[in-house]
Amino acid sequence: MSLDDWIKALHILSACALVGALTVLWFGYLLLRADGSASGGLARLFKIGTVAIAIGLTGTLVFGIWLSISLDGYEPWDGWVIAAFVLWLIAGGTGDRAGRLSQQPGGVQQALVLHAVSSLVIALILIDMIWKPGA
């Protein structure tokens, strides 16, 4: 395996961590809405989700930029790469806002809506990564 192969594997594993974190948080928010308040266990679950989100967002960005520079035929300024970066920013922003809202009284419903937007945007990034429009 070349270094680029390793980076590609780490990029995709980071994406798995990101989707994993989204799923942890989906279940966490739904349980929080049902219970009304976060138990000790649920707070620990949110902590795991937050750490996985940080690993996923950082890994996908750093290794993704590396690959766009290192691999022949791709450049960081390609349209589909820029689109992925913009979508990454939107997903990170809405996810962060959802996390803050969920800690406010009565904010879980809004947090769920923002989390749904964040999840949809991550799905769009996956579609962008596979089809690579304009590449």
Added chain:
Amino acid sequence: MTVLAQVRPDSWNFPLLLHVGGAMILVAAVLTATSALVVARGDVALLRLGYRALLVVGLPGYIVMRAGAEWLADKEGFNAKGAPEPDWLAIGRIVADGGALLLVIALIVGGMGASRMRKGTGGEGLLRAMLVISIILLVAFTVAVWAMSGKPG
């Protein structure tokens, strides 16, 4: 050569989306189940959440991942008679088949545990067994994702 390797027919994109998307959903479900069971410490709601994550998200994710994999392997010619099987594909197949068996066992054990817990007749031991299987699945799927994306050999 590197550029050529990165180019694939457009007709492969949809099965690839199913395969990769399904795999990510499957890993996400196993991560959620493992996390919930680890942090639960007797919290019934979290123990049930761990089981539901595997059942409602993991099982459909596995089916989509496997269907996408076979569709893609067919398009790439790996299912043809006498076609060579690269190491990364062999690793993926072994983990997927073994993972299916473990996933089913985890769902049965977890289902029995959740049911006993609902009736108030224990079930913690069974859910702990489900946690052990989930950890094994998480490690195995991580290796499979590494092999399928890095393509060693």
